[in-house]
Amino acid sequence: MNFKLILIFVLVLGTRVWGLTGEEIINKVDANMTYPSARFESKMVIYVNDQVREKRMVSYAEGRDKSFAEFTYPPRDKGVKYLKIEDNMWMYLPSVDKIIKIAGHMLRQSMMGSDFSYEDALESDKLLEKYDITLATQETIYIKFKKGTEEVTKGRPCYVLDLDARVKEVTYWKRRVWVDRETFVPVKEELFAKSGKKLKEMVMGNVEVFRPRRRGGETRYYPTYIAMRNLLRKDSLTEMIITEAEFDVRIPKDTFTQRNLRK
Amino acid sequence: MFKIALRNIFRNWRRSILSGLSIAVAVMIAIYMWSLIEGVMDNLFDNTIRMTSGHVRVLNTAYVEREKMLPLEANIQNYKPVERIAAANPDVTLTAGRIKFGVLLDYKGNNKPVFGNGIIPELESRISRLNEKIVEGRMIEPGKEEINIGAMLANDLGLKVGDTLTIVTQTAYGSIGAMNLKIAGVFSFGVVSFDKTTFFMPLDKAQQLLDMGDAVTEIFVFIKDPDRAPEVAREININLDRVYGGQYTTRTWHDVGFFWAYMRLAKGTYAAIYFLILFLASFTILNTMFMAVLERTKEIGMMKSLGMKDRQVMGVIILEALLIGAIASFVGAIWGSGVAYYLAVEGIDFSATFEHMGDFKFPVSSIYRAIFSFGIIFFGFCMGILFSIMAAIPPALRAAKMEPTEALREL
Numbered sequence: 001m002n003f004k005l006i007l008i009f010v011l012v013l014g015t016r017v018w019g020l021t022g023e024e025i026i027n028k029v030d031a032n033m034t035y036p037s038a039r040f041e042s043k044m045v046i047y048v049n050d051q052v053r054e055k056r057m058v059s060y061a062e063g064r065d066k067s068f069a070e071f072t073y074p075p076r077d078k079g080v081k082y083l084k085i086e087d088n089m090w091m092y093l094p095s096v097d098k099i100i101k102i103a104g105h106m107l108r109q110s111m112m113g114s115d116f117s118y119e120d121a122l123e124s125d126k127l128l129e130k131y132d133i134t135l136a137t138q139e140t141i142y143i144k145f146k147k148g149t150e151e152v153t154k155g156r157p158c159y160v161l162d163l164d165a166r167v168k169e170v171t172y173w174k175r176r177v178w179v180d181r182e183t184f185v186p187v188k189e190e191l192f193a194k195s196g197k198k199l200k201e202m203v204m205g206n207v208e209v210f211r212p213r214r215r216g217g218e219t220r221y222y223p224t225y226i227a228m229r230n231l232l233r234k235d236s237l238t239e240m241i242i243t244e245a246e247f248d249v250r251i252p253k254d255t256f257t258q259r260n261l262r263k
Numbered sequence: 264m265f266k267i268a269l270r271n272i273f274r275n276w277r278r279s280i281l282s283g284l285s286i287a288v289a290v291m292i293a294i295y296m297w298s299l300i301e302g303v304m305d306n307l308f309d310n311t312i313r314m315t316s317g318h319v320r321v322l323n324t325a326y327v328e329r330e331k332m333l334p335l336e337a338n339i340q341n342y343k344p345v346e347r348i349a350a351a352n353p354d355v356t357l358t359a360g361r362i363k364f365g366v367l368l369d370y371k372g373n374n375k376p377v378f379g380n381g382i383i384p385e386l387e388s389r390i391s392r393l394n395e396k397i398v399e400g401r402m403i404e405p406g407k408e409e410i411n412i413g414a415m416l417a418n419d420l421g422l423k424v425g426d427t428l429t430i431v432t433q434t435a436y437g438s439i440g441a442m443n444l445k446i447a448g449v450f451s452f453g454v455v456s457f458d459k460t461t462f463f464m465p466l467d468k469a470q471q472l473l474d475m476g477d478a479v480t481e482i483f484v485f486i487k488d489p490d491r492a493p494e495v496a497r498e499i500n501i502n503l504d505r506v507y508g509g510q511y512t513t514r515t516w517h518d519v520g521f522f523w524a525y526m527r528l529a530k531g532t533y534a535a536i537y538f539l540i541l542f543l544a545s546f547t548i549l550n551t552m553f554m555a556v557l558e559r560t561k562e563i564g565m566m567k568s569l570g571m572k573d574r575q576v577m578g579v580i581i582l583e584a585l586l587i588g589a590i591a592s593f594v595g596a597i598w599g600s601g602v603a604y605y606l607a608v609e610g611i612d613f614s615a616t617f618e619h620m621g622d623f624k625f626p627v628s629s630i631y632r633a634i635f636s637f638g639i640i641f642f643g644f645c646m647g648i649l650f651s652i653m654a655a656i657p658p659a660l661r662a663a664k665m666e667p668t669e670a671l672r673e674l
């Protein structure tokens with residue numbers, strides 16, 4: 001009888017003592033997903049109502065707070081630039097030679113016709129500051145897609161985290177994140193409204209290993225494929241595919257300035 | 264019997280006049296309120312139809328499903344042949360291609376989400392009558408990068424005729440489209456939703472902005488008799504299907520769901536108010552007749568013992584009420600139609616109301632006219648009589664139930 005009790009005690013507490021807490025997992029994710037500096041070449045493929053639209057861009061980022069993106073394709077969007085500094089975002093439109101600050105109601109709108117909103121792109125605060133995180137369960141998941149890449153992740157064991165908003169000014173009141181146990185790359189995320197309605201669904205995959213370019217750098221696992229589905233839009237999906245990534249690169253000093261938008 | 268009733272009215276003429284007066288006033292209020300509200304609603308209805316739907320609209324079938332999102336890609340490519348099919352219908356008086364789209368309007372760092380309408384300026388005078396609604400500047404011209412914006416929108420953003428603003432939008436292919444447009448003129452429809460959140464630009468420039476080639480998102484169709492919209496829509500639909508096989512469809516103004524429902528609800532509510540006014544006024548009749556019955560208890564007892572039947576007693580009372588009601592309603596109807604006629608000819612100028620709304624600078628053409636309809640006046644007159652009679656029934660019943668012996672004893 002005593003032995004059984006001890007066994008149960010060990011089993012129950014064991015997971016607590018030797019496993020990771022939700023916060024620790026998120027911290028590991030953060031550590032892996034943030035970088036001092038990076039340069040990406042990527043393409044965005046938007047599937048809406050039997051139409052496929054491809055856009056390409058080059059982007060630079062420094063830490064979490066600064067990023068700059070320039071669209072290079074299609075011709076109609078060539079030269080459209082975005083600058084993000086902390087919580088601010090600006091857009092430059094070459095056709096009218098104008099810088100427009102993206103704020104207020106516009107933040108929740110679709111970015112370049114994709115399933116991502118400007119807000120999704122802007123999100124720079126650490127999740128820990130806005131959400132209470134609990135480790136819900138662990139499971140092995142398989143992710144399949146109707147369009148684009150057929151199979152992103154092949155049955156990866158994951159931590160499943162539940163994030164509940166602690167502050168009011170969030171778009172998504174609840175998030176559920178699946179984090180790969182081995183690489184600490186988030187592989188799937190579901191975003192919910194206050195009512196409990198699922199708003200968006202995102203998966204990440206094709207994780208590539210980036211060896212450090214400089215001595216003392218870290219080995220990084222970074223997903224090169226992100227698929228976002230805005231469930232409020234009927235039959236729509238956006239894929240972000242990173243075609244080239246470089247971490248810890250040197251970025252010219254005036255990259256993250258409004259002046260650079262007009263260049 | 265008629266003589267008795269007539270004589271009874273004049274026995275206490277002050278009371279009769281008083282109760283008659285309340286009915287007359289109630290009938291007058293009901294008639295002129297009804298005429299005015301009907302007029303305002305018709306105006307709103309007409310404006311809304313002219314701005315948002317036409318009598319019948321031709322749309323891409325896929326557009327209908329997602330209309331709230333204004334899906335530009337679900338458009339009518341090469342729309343002229345499609346338009347010709349609709350125009351061929353003998354009931355049709357006018358057709359015009361349009362594009363409705365959402366944009367972000369940016370002026371000096373202030374921006375606002377608004378709705379744009381790509382229109383053919385030459386035709387617009389027969390559609391939304393935009394030319395008559397311009398309060399400053401002039402109407403846009405085809406082929407020019409110009410814009411007509413609502414007065415309240417102009418006020419909100421601090422815009423003047425001659426200013427240049429930027430509109431940013433998503434094109435039919437999901438790219439970003441932007442254009443600088445010069446404000447040619449400012450309009451006021453007197454309807455907040457239009458004057459605050461809409462603008463007009465030439466259709467050709469809208470097509471360019473939105474990467475739409477020669478496509479439109481909708482074709483407005485106007486017909487001789489708006490009530491025939493469902494039949495005409497069906498006929499056009501059959502002819503479209505013959506060529507395009509279900510690619511395009513039609514919608515009537517009835518299908519602008521919320522609007523139709525709102526109109527019905529509003530009319531129902533107002534009808535209830537007219538009834539309530541008459542109902543309250545009829546209480547004075549009720550009161551008068553009760554007083555009369557009580558006063559004449561002895562007299563009624565006498566008449567009854569002389570062989571007058573219950574029915575006849577009731578008849579006398581009701582007839583009295585009917586006479587008061589008829590005269591009063593007639594007077595009320597004359598007053599009411601007088602006011603309604605004045606309001607129909609002169610209208611009520613609400614612009615004075617707007618002037619006191621903060622720093623609202625633009626003159627607003629917001630004169631609402633009542634409609635002058637004999638139907639409404641006659642109905643008001645009849646309702647006045649009906650309510651008078653109904654109010655006389657309870658006292659009449661009471662009089663009829665009196666026992667002659669008992670009644671005589673009461674002195």
